[in-house]
Amino acid sequence: xxxxxxxxxxxxxxxxxxxxxxxxxxxxxxxxxxxxxxxxxxxxxxxxxxxxxxxxxxxxxxxxxxxxxxxxxxxxxxxxxxxxxxxxxxxxxxxxxxx
Amino acid sequence: xxxxxxxxxxxxxxxxxxxxxxxxxxxxxxxxxxxxxxxxxxxxxxxxxxxxxxxxxxxxxxxxxxxxxxxxxxxxxxxxxxxxxxxxxxxxxxxxxxxxxxxxxxxxxxxxxxxxxxxxxxxxxxxxxxxxxxxxxxxxxxxxxxxxxxxxxxxxxxxxxxxxxxxxxxxxxxxxxxxxxxxxxxxxxxxxxxxxxxxxxxxxxxxxxxxxxxxxxxxxxxxxxxxxxxxxxxxxxxxxxxxxxxxxxxxxxxxxxxxxxxxxxxxxxxxxxxxxxxxxxxxxxxxxxxxxxxxxxxxxxxxxxxxxxxxxxxxxxxxxxxxxxxxxxxxxxxxxxxxxxxxxxxxxxxxxxxxxxxxxxxxxxxxxxxxxxxxxxxxxxxxxxxxxxxxxxxxxxxxxxxxxxxxxxxxxxxxxxxxxxxxxxxxxxxxxxxxxxxxxxxxxxxxxxxxxxxxxxxxxxx
Numbered sequence: 001x002x003x004x005x006x007x008x009x010x011x012x013x014x015x016x017x018x019x020x021x022x023x024x025x026x027x028x029x030x031x032x033x034x035x036x037x038x039x040x041x042x043x044x045x046x047x048x049x050x051x052x053x054x055x056x057x058x059x060x061x062x063x064x065x066x067x068x069x070x071x072x073x074x075x076x077x078x079x080x081x082x083x084x085x086x087x088x089x090x091x092x093x094x095x096x097x098x099x
Numbered sequence: 100x101x102x103x104x105x106x107x108x109x110x111x112x113x114x115x116x117x118x119x120x121x122x123x124x125x126x127x128x129x130x131x132x133x134x135x136x137x138x139x140x141x142x143x144x145x146x147x148x149x150x151x152x153x154x155x156x157x158x159x160x161x162x163x164x165x166x167x168x169x170x171x172x173x174x175x176x177x178x179x180x181x182x183x184x185x186x187x188x189x190x191x192x193x194x195x196x197x198x199x200x201x202x203x204x205x206x207x208x209x210x211x212x213x214x215x216x217x218x219x220x221x222x223x224x225x226x227x228x229x230x231x232x233x234x235x236x237x238x239x240x241x242x243x244x245x246x247x248x249x250x251x252x253x254x255x256x257x258x259x260x261x262x263x264x265x266x267x268x269x270x271x272x273x274x275x276x277x278x279x280x281x282x283x284x285x286x287x288x289x290x291x292x293x294x295x296x297x298x299x300x301x302x303x304x305x306x307x308x309x310x311x312x313x314x315x316x317x318x319x320x321x322x323x324x325x326x327x328x329x330x331x332x333x334x335x336x337x338x339x340x341x342x343x344x345x346x347x348x349x350x351x352x353x354x355x356x357x358x359x360x361x362x363x364x365x366x367x368x369x370x371x372x373x374x375x376x377x378x379x380x381x382x383x384x385x386x387x388x389x390x391x392x393x394x395x396x397x398x399x400x401x402x403x404x405x406x407x408x409x410x411x412x413x414x415x416x417x418x419x420x421x422x423x424x425x426x427x428x429x430x431x432x433x434x435x436x437x438x439x440x441x442x443x444x445x446x447x448x449x450x451x452x453x454x455x456x457x458x459x460x461x462x463x464x465x466x467x468x469x470x471x472x473x474x475x476x477x478x479x480x481x482x483x484x485x486x487x488x489x490x491x492x493x494x495x496x497x498x499x500x501x502x503x504x505x506x507x508x509x510x511x512x513x514x515x516x517x518x519x520x521x522x523x524x525x526x527x528x529x530x531x532x533x534x535x536x537x538x539x540x541x542x543x544x545x546x547x548x549x550x551x552x553x554x555x556x557x558x559x560x561x
Binding site: 003004007010011014015016017018019021022023024025026027028029030031032033034035036037038039040041042043044045046047048049050051052053054055056057058059060061063064065066067068069070071072073074075076077078079080081082083084085086087088089090091 | 112115116118119120122123124125126128129131132133135136139142143146147150151152153154157158160161162164165166168169170172173174176178181184185188189191192194195196198199201202203205206208215219310311314317318320321322324325326327328329330331332333334335336337338339340341342343344345346347350439441446447448449451452455456458460461462464466
């Protein structure tokens with residue numbers, strides 16, 4: 001039970017930190033925020049690695065391998081598409097001459 | 100070794116938080132995303148180092164398969180399809196959590212399995228599975244694989260209530276007899292049905308709220324898995340995502356002046372077409388029709404323009420030619436700004452990305468609250484493919500479904516120019532009285548064709 005209490009502490013504080021930080025993200029960046037948090041929710045890959053890390057093909061291992069794959073789609077896909085999007089945001093006014 | 104692991108997870112958690120902080124400004128956002136990438140890499144590497152690689156093939160198969168699919172999707176995806184992608188990825192996050200939790204049920208990492216592990220395991224299975232099936236429905240609606248209109252079954256809310264009750268009962272059964280393998284499987288099955296019945300009654304126009312909410316759930320699912328494994332980096336990263344999704348959900352609801360309850364259970368909306376669904380009704384008032392040439396003539400004489408883009412713009416793929424028009428006007432010293440309503444597009448912030456892709460500099464994009472006072476000093480408000488977000492009925496007409504929704508004050512501009520495909524009302528089905536105003540120019544046609552016409556006129560008069 002003690003570890004559960006600690007977990008609840010950590011979770012609650014992290015939620016507050018999340019609220020504080022995300023409130024400051026401008027609407028301009030809300031789509032990258034969502035795709036980026038998609039990638040972060042891929043942190044489940046850590047749990048998946050523990051589940052799949054066995055030299056056998058028992059059901060629990062196979063489920064772990066599947067979980068790695070799904071979580072890695074989120075991690076790689078999420079981070080890459082967020083980076084691609086953020087690369088499009090440019091500040092400089094580019095005035096076309098002689099158009 | 101346990102200290103190395105714990106401290107490295109702490110480092111990763113801190114990097115996630117710093118990454119999120121840098122996402123607070125467009126200048127540092129890209130760096131913020133990179134911090135999160137490093138955090139993820141650190142967490143993965145330390146997990147492998149500390150646990151020792153017992154099954155290299157298993158790990159490589161999973162990592163390579165997922166990484167390849169993710170990489171290809173990220174490269175190929177169209178920006179207009181971002182909502183679908185995010186919806187689908189939310190679902191993947193959910194199923195990953197369910198799989199890990201169920202695997203943990205089959206092969207517990209620590210014995211004996213305590214009560215709190217069992218409780219969080221149920222939560223993890225439930226949230227993960229609801230996120231999966233709910234996201235698949237949201238994806239199908241956004242992708243047009245199923246109709247966007249709300250699907251309401253007989254006694255829908257009672258059914259949802261019974262499903263929730265079923266999960267609780269099954270959870271109690273499971274805790275009393277964890278060894279019976281049927282209980283967790285039944286929990287997954289009932290959660291899967293609940294995810295579907297939860298999302299199908301929500302209309303296509305409300306999908307931005309739903310994907311934000313499911314985004315939150317995917318984080319909570321990761322957190323729940325962290326509870327099961329007593330792993331703090333999962334708990335923290337999941338909580339950050341959970342909080343983020345919740346805030347976006349809230350903002351979307353505010354922007355539509357609807358409560359979350361109303362969005363989830365109100366079954367509002369007709370169909371998920373491009374905003375021209377339903378005809379504005381039998382009012383026989385006259386509308387002044389203009390052509391792209393007329394509009395171009397006006398544009399030749401103005402000092403300031405505010406462009407209000409809606410999703411119709413993206414449907415017509417007119418962003419690039421619109422940017423071309425804005426560049427011509429800017430080059431002539433005309434003040435051009437874009438006014439972005441929070442619900443423009445199909446997900447939070449979607450319109451900004453679509454315009455950024457078309458090379459519109461982000462300092463020309465203004466949020467509603469920052470630009471609403473400027474319309475009164477503006478010559479032309481050019482509205483392209485938007486309707487509900489500029490409908491003045493939202494201010495005055497108490498019986499309107501739009502009443503109370505914050506709108507862009509385009510009616511205060513000296514001239515209001517609508518580029519629309521037809522006279523149709525928006526999602527809300529509310530006719531726009533501004534169409535009949537003396538200072539309004541209605542230009543009917545495909546957004547791309549009209550703006551291209553505008554550009555042509557402007558270039559001729561160079």
